[in-house]
Each structure stands twice: as structure tokens, then as C-alpha cells.
Amino acid sequence: MIIEVEKLCFGYGSHKVLNDISFNVGKGKLISIIGPNGVGKSTLFRCILGLIGEYSGIIRIEGNDIKKLSAKSRAHLMAYIPQIHYPSFNYSVMDMVLMGTAHQLSAYSKPGKKEMEQAWKALAQLNITGLAQRGFSRLSGGEQQLVLIARALAQQAGIILMDEPTSSLDFGNQLRVLQQIKNLTKEGYTVLISMHNPQHALTYSDYILALFDGSIIADGTPQEVINKDLLSRLYNVEVQIAKVGGDMLIVPSGERRS
Amino acid sequence: MENGEKHRIVIYLVLLLIIVFILSFCFGRYNVSLHELLRILVNRVIPLEQTWTAEMEAVVINIRLPRIVLACLVGCCLSVAGASYQGVFQNPMASPDFLGATSGAAFGAALAILLGNSSRMIIVSAFFFSLVSVFLVYLIGRYAPGKSVMNMILAGIMISSLFTAGTSFIKLVADPNNQLPAITYWLMGSLSGAKNNEVVFALIPMAIGMIPLFVMRWRINILTLSDEESNAMGINANMLRLIVIISSTLITAASVSVSGTIGWVGLVIPHLCRRMTGNDYTYLLPASMVFGATFMLLVxxxxxxxxxxxxxxxxxxxxxxxxxxxxxxxxxxxxL
Incomplete structure (x- = not known):
């Protein structure tokens, strides 16, 4: 198992955010975490990334307890892709992607030939080498998200954590970005995504964790997990699940009666 | 823009600085021709036959040299401090007086003038209070609840205003015949009266601050990202931010303590350089250094x-x- 989370609990003071979370993730899988806003998805990510140390339980990445790893070693294992936010300065795409190589450089050096090659390779993997000299702020949302993914690839970590990668994208870009992410898992990357849209989780993931009030209330393959009772409990709406061909489709059926 | 091109721009800026540096010796009430000037300067290294007067040499070496060097140092430091603060605070509007360094220095200088101190003590006092004000801002930002970067920006405004009020009070009680004009003149900023030993005094903290900024300049890029991102990239953002703030503050404090309040340079020069070399600090920082120096010399x-x-x-x-x-x-x- 590449990610192992055992009995993870975390809270701010008396407020419990995560309660007894346990799950395992195998290599090359796409795992979606679904649940309403404020349910602890981001906190769970922060724990796994090692940004929060005061939790109880154990998180192991490739067998190493992350509390015992340095920031540098964690960066070797895991990369993080935030939601798109507008950077204060308009860096070129190349400059952005090169930042992903920081963990392998000493504090006094800058990216050299080897890092440049890694960056070009990452851009090539996503077919966006043409963007290299463009300014990041001037790209479309979908292109920006791909650049952030390229930055994670340049970091050369096998595990990628993504925080709602499609939240600000239009319909076409959402599907294109998700397809690229799916392709990465076929190349052996393990991807953990917090997913806004349960339909995307259903269509693209290998495994789904449903998080509610800080606990996992369902986990398994999309077909096992996604059903109308779970979705109405998570999001407080009534839905129908339709079958089209072999695919499952989530169809809204109005407000939940209270 | 390719990196090779950015490299060339920095080299052009260095050449421009050298030309302005040499020509600056020729400007002034006392006329020194370029030919004589070069001979005087070369004579310091390789002895030449003396074709110039002793006054010429005194003007060039004792009056113009320290002033020109000081202008370069102050311009260089203020621009670099501005560029670095902009990165640390992820704010294109940041400048060296962002954390109260300038108002602190002004208060220190005014206090020293009020107490009738020597020009040496005025510099020391300005330097000291400049550091004190930034330290206070840092403490407030660090221990107040919430996001420390935002807290520091707000604390910077408050502490600046507090020290400015202190300076105003000193002006109120200062002797209007000699102290008040001295304070007012200091606040307007000037490089006149620069002496070689003052340049040396300022040079030490400038070097201590400038070296870490220069060698770690690529990493400043990473501070413009969110802390989650930089930490996940293996960078200790808090530590790096602290190093950059301390270094930038040192060079700002050293500059304003010898030159008085010189505004705008630290804001405008980094922006001009961003236009020329892009935002990557690998090139932005050297460009800001030399262009800041050139600009200050010209002004x-x-x-x-x-x-x-x-x-x-x-x-x-x-x-x-x-x-x-x-x-x-x-x-x-x-x-932006």
C-alpha cells in the first residue's frame, strides 16, 4: 500500500474535524474524496501532506511515518496541486513548473540543466510544451490547471494530491483535465483528489471515500459507494441514479423534503 | 522570454551603471574633465605623472567618490529590499517602508538631533529605531491571531503611523532655529555630506543583508506561492520568509539611516525591472541592484x-x- 492512514483523529481545540479515519491506497489508483464543503477534506489533505503535525493516529507514505520525514523527503514522495488562485506575479509557465524542482536543490542554487529537462518532460507529458514561455496569468483556467499538474510532475513524486482541480473550470476543461489525471494513473502515478462533483468521482475514480462530519461514511468502488441515499445524506438533495449504457448518471430530482 | 535574453539585459544594465558611475564624477560645480578624472582614478592603482591639481584630486576622491558610492549603495539596497518585500508579502505594492523601517529611522534620527548628537550618532540611532520598528511589526504579526502576512501588513501601517506621530512630536518640541531645520532636512532625504567613513559604516549591514538575498534569490519565487504549496515542495516557507525579511530590513535600515527618507525607489525600480527581465528573482534581483544604483546616481x-x-x-x-x-x-x- 502506498498511502496508509490508520485511526487518524484531528481537531482544533474541542472541535473535532477528523474522527477515526482509516483507509489504504494502492499504487496507480485514482481516489476521490467526496463530501460537502467544510467536512474536513482539506484538513485531511493537510494531515497527509505533513502540514499539520498534531493529529493522533498514523499516516504512512510508502511505509514511512510522515511525522518522521523531513519536508524535503515528503516532497520527494508527494506533490500537491492547489485550487487555481491568481498568483501575485505573472510568472512564465516555465518558471512556474521549475518551482516544482525546489526540493532537489540546495538553498543557494537555482534550477540547472537537469531541472530544465525535468520541466520540459513534465510539459511534454501533458502536451503543453507550447505554453512554456507564456505568462501563467494569461492562460485559460484549464491551461493553468494543466500547468500546476506539470509542476507536480516536475517534482517527480509518485503521489499527487489535488484539491478540487475542476472547481473553476468550464465544462470542456473539466473533462479534459480529469482525463489527463486519469491518464497519469495509468502511467503509475497515485492520485488523491477532493472532488466537488460526485458525477466526476463516479466517472473517473477507481475508489471513492465519502467524508461526512469528519468520518468516512462509505468507501469502495464508485459502483459500491454511490447511491441515492448516500448522496442525499451528504448533500441534502434528492437525486436519482440513472443507467445509460454501462454508465451511471446522477440526476437531480429537486429539493429534499424536510 | 528566454533566460539568455534576460541574462543579456542584466549585462546591459551593468554596462549602463559603469558609464553613469564614471560620468557622475565629472558633474559638479568644480569642473573635472573626463581625461583628468580617468588619470586621477587610475593613479590610485598605477602611479601616473601628475597632470591635475591637488584640488581636483581632493574633490574627486574625498567629496565625489563617497557620495557616488553611497548613491549606488542606497539605490541598490532600496530596490532589492522593495523587490524582496514584494515577493514575501505576495504584494506588488510592497516597498521598503512597508514594515515601518523608514518611519522608525526618521524617528531615531529626529530623536538624535533633538538630543544634540553628532552625525555619527544620528546614523546609529536611525538604524537602531528602524530595526526596532520592524521587530515590533514582526512580533505583532507573529503573535496576533490570523494570517501572519496580513497581520504584518496591518501592523506595519500602525507602527509607521505611531513613529511618525513620535517624529512630529519631536519636531514640535525641537529648537526651531537649528534643530527643526536639521530634522526637516533629514526627513527630505539627502546624500550630501557623505563621508568615506559613513559609507563604510553603512556597508557592513548592507553586505550582511545583501549576501543571503543574492544567493537565495531563486527561492524568493517560491514565497509568492501559498504556504501549503511551498511546504509541499519541501521548502520551509516560514523560515525562508523570516530570512528574507531580516535581510531586506537590514539593508533598508542601513540605507535610510545614512540617506534619510528616500521614497519610491524601492517600489518603482523593481517594477521597471519586472518589465525588463520578468518576475523570476534569478534575474530580477541583479537587475534591481544595478538599475536601482544607476537610477539613484542619475537622480x-x-x-x-x-x-x-x-x-x-x-x-x-x-x-x-x-x-x-x-x-x-x-x-x-x-x-500583475
């Missing part, structure tokens, strides 16, 4: 030659900087 040449009496340089930088910045606001989207 100081105007300051000492335009009118019969010297114009305080802070007034000139504001006259040049503010309109420039208005233009920048109108073309905002190109920079």
Missing part, C-alpha cells in the same frame, strides 16, 4: 547640479516616482 546628479542650492533627493524621487506609478496603475494588467 543624485540632478539633485546636486540642477539648481544653485542642492535639492533634497527624496523630493526628486517623489516627483519622478509618483507620476510613474500613476502610469503603472493605468497599465496594471501588464505587470
Amino acid at each position: 543624485d546628479n540632478i539633485s546636486r547640479n540642477l539648481l544653485a542650492t542642492e535639492i533634497p533627493i527624496g523630493i526628486l524621487t517623489a516627483f519622478i516616482g509618483a507620476p510613474f506609478f500613476i502610469r503603472l496603475i493605468f497599465r496594471r494588467e501588464r505587470v
Whole structure:
């Protein structure tokens, strides 16, 4: 198992955010975490990334307890892709992607030939080498998200954590970005995504964790997990699940009666 | 823009600085020709036959040299500090006085003048209070609840205003015949009266601050990202931010303590350089260093030659900087 989370609990003071979370993730899988806003998805990510140390339980990445790893070693294992936010300065795409190589450089050096090659390779993997000299702020949302993914690839970590990668994208870009992410898992990357849209989780993931009030209330393959009772409990709406061909489709059926 | 091109731009800027540096010796009330000047300067290294007068040499070496060197140092430091603060606070509007360094220095200088101290003590006091004000801002930002970067920006405004009030009070109680004009003149900023030993005094903290910024300059890029991102990239953002803030503060404090309040340079020069080299600090920082020095030299040449009496340089930088910045606001989207 590449990610192992055992009995993870975390809270701010008396407020419990995560309660007894346990799950395992195998290599090359796409795992979606679904649940309403404020349910602890981001906190769970922060724990796994090692940004929060005061939790109880154990998180192991490739067998190493992350509390015992340095920031540098964690960066070797895991990369993080935030939601798109507008950077204060308009860096070129190349400059952005090169930042992903920081963990392998000493504090006094800058990216050299080897890092440049890694960056070009990452851009090539996503077919966006043409963007290299463009300014990041001037790209479309979908292109920006791909650049952030390229930055994670340049970091050369096998595990990628993504925080709602499609939240600000239009319909076409959402599907294109998700397809690229799916392709990465076929190349052996393990991807953990917090997913806004349960339909995307259903269509693209290998495994789904449903998080509610800080606990996992369902986990398994999309077909096992996604059903109308779970979705109405998570999001407080009534839905129908339709079958089209072999695919499952989530169809809204109005407000939940209270 | 390719990196090779950015490299070339920095080299052009260095050449420009060298030309302005040499020509600056020739400007002034006392006329020294370029030919004589070069002979005087070369003579310091390789003895030449003396074709110049002793006065010429005294003017060049004892009066113009320290002033020109000081202008370069101050311009270089203020620009680098501005560029670094902009990165640390992820804010294109940040400048060296962002954390109260300038108002602290002004208060320290005014206090020293009020107490009748020597010019050496005025510098030391300005330097000390400059560091004190930034330290206070840092403490407030660090221990107040919430996001520390935002807290520091707010604390910077408050502490600045507090020290400015202190300076005003000192002006109120100062002797209006000699102390008050001295304080007012200091606040306007000037490089006149620069002496070789003052340059040396300022040089030490400038070097201590400049070296870490220069060698770690690529990493400043990463501070413009969120802390989650930089930490997940294996960078200790808090530690790096602290190092950059301390270094930038040292060079700012050293500059303002010898030159007085010189505004706008630290805001405008980094922006001009961002236009030329892009935002990557690998090139932005060296470009800001040399272009800041060049700009300050040019302004100081105007300051000492335009009118019969010297114009305080802070007034000139504001006259040049503010309109420039208005233009920048109108073309905002190109920079930000």
C-alpha cells in the first residue's frame, strides 16, 4: 500500500474535524474524496501532506511515518496541486513548473540543466510544451490547471494530491483535465483528489471515500459507494441514479423534503 | 522570454551603471574633465605623472567618490529590499517602508538631533529605531491571531503611523532655529555630506543583508506561492520568509539611516525591472541592484547640479516616482 492512514483523529481545540479515519491506497489508483464543503477534506489533505503535525493516529507514505520525514523527503514522495488562485506575479509557465524542482536543490542554487529537462518532460507529458514561455496569468483556467499538474510532475513524486482541480473550470476543461489525471494513473502515478462533483468521482475514480462530519461514511468502488441515499445524506438533495449504457448518471430530482 | 535574453539585459544594465558611475564624477560645480578624472582614478592603482591639481584630486576622491558610492549603495539596497518585500508579502505594492523601517529611522534620527548628537550618532540611532520598528511589526504579526502576512501588513501601517506621530512630536518640541531645520532636512532625504567613513559604516549591514538575498534569490519565487504549496515542495516557507525579511530590513535600515527618507525607489525600480527581465528573482534581483544604483546616481546628479542650492533627493524621487506609478496603475494588467 502506498498511502496508509490508520485511526487518524484531528481537531482544533474541542472541535473535532477528523474522527477515526482509516483507509489504504494502492499504487496507480485514482481516489476521490467526496463530501460537502467544510467536512474536513482539506484538513485531511493537510494531515497527509505533513502540514499539520498534531493529529493522533498514523499516516504512512510508502511505509514511512510522515511525522518522521523531513519536508524535503515528503516532497520527494508527494506533490500537491492547489485550487487555481491568481498568483501575485505573472510568472512564465516555465518558471512556474521549475518551482516544482525546489526540493532537489540546495538553498543557494537555482534550477540547472537537469531541472530544465525535468520541466520540459513534465510539459511534454501533458502536451503543453507550447505554453512554456507564456505568462501563467494569461492562460485559460484549464491551461493553468494543466500547468500546476506539470509542476507536480516536475517534482517527480509518485503521489499527487489535488484539491478540487475542476472547481473553476468550464465544462470542456473539466473533462479534459480529469482525463489527463486519469491518464497519469495509468502511467503509475497515485492520485488523491477532493472532488466537488460526485458525477466526476463516479466517472473517473477507481475508489471513492465519502467524508461526512469528519468520518468516512462509505468507501469502495464508485459502483459500491454511490447511491441515492448516500448522496442525499451528504448533500441534502434528492437525486436519482440513472443507467445509460454501462454508465451511471446522477440526476437531480429537486429539493429534499424536510 | 528566454533566460539568455534576460541574462543579456542584466549585462546591459551593468554596462549602463559603469558609464553613469564614471560620468557622475565629472558633474559638479568644480569642473573635472573626463581625461583628468580617468588619470586621477587610475593613479590610485598605477602611479601616473601628475597632470591635475591637488584640488581636483581632493574633490574627486574625498567629496565625489563617497557620495557616488553611497548613491549606488542606497539605490541598490532600496530596490532589492522593495523587490524582496514584494515577493514575501505576495504584494506588488510592497516597498521598503512597508514594515515601518523608514518611519522608525526618521524617528531615531529626529530623536538624535533633538538630543544634540553628532552625525555619527544620528546614523546609529536611525538604524537602531528602524530595526526596532520592524521587530515590533514582526512580533505583532507573529503573535496576533490570523494570517501572519496580513497581520504584518496591518501592523506595519500602525507602527509607521505611531513613529511618525513620535517624529512630529519631536519636531514640535525641537529648537526651531537649528534643530527643526536639521530634522526637516533629514526627513527630505539627502546624500550630501557623505563621508568615506559613513559609507563604510553603512556597508557592513548592507553586505550582511545583501549576501543571503543574492544567493537565495531563486527561492524568493517560491514565497509568492501559498504556504501549503511551498511546504509541499519541501521548502520551509516560514523560515525562508523570516530570512528574507531580516535581510531586506537590514539593508533598508542601513540605507535610510545614512540617506534619510528616500521614497519610491524601492517600489518603482523593481517594477521597471519586472518589465525588463520578468518576475523570476534569478534575474530580477541583479537587475534591481544595478538599475536601482544607476537610477539613484542619475537622480543624485540632478539633485546636486540642477539648481544653485542642492535639492533634497527624496523630493526628486517623489516627483519622478509618483507620476510613474500613476502610469503603472493605468497599465496594471501588464505587470500583475
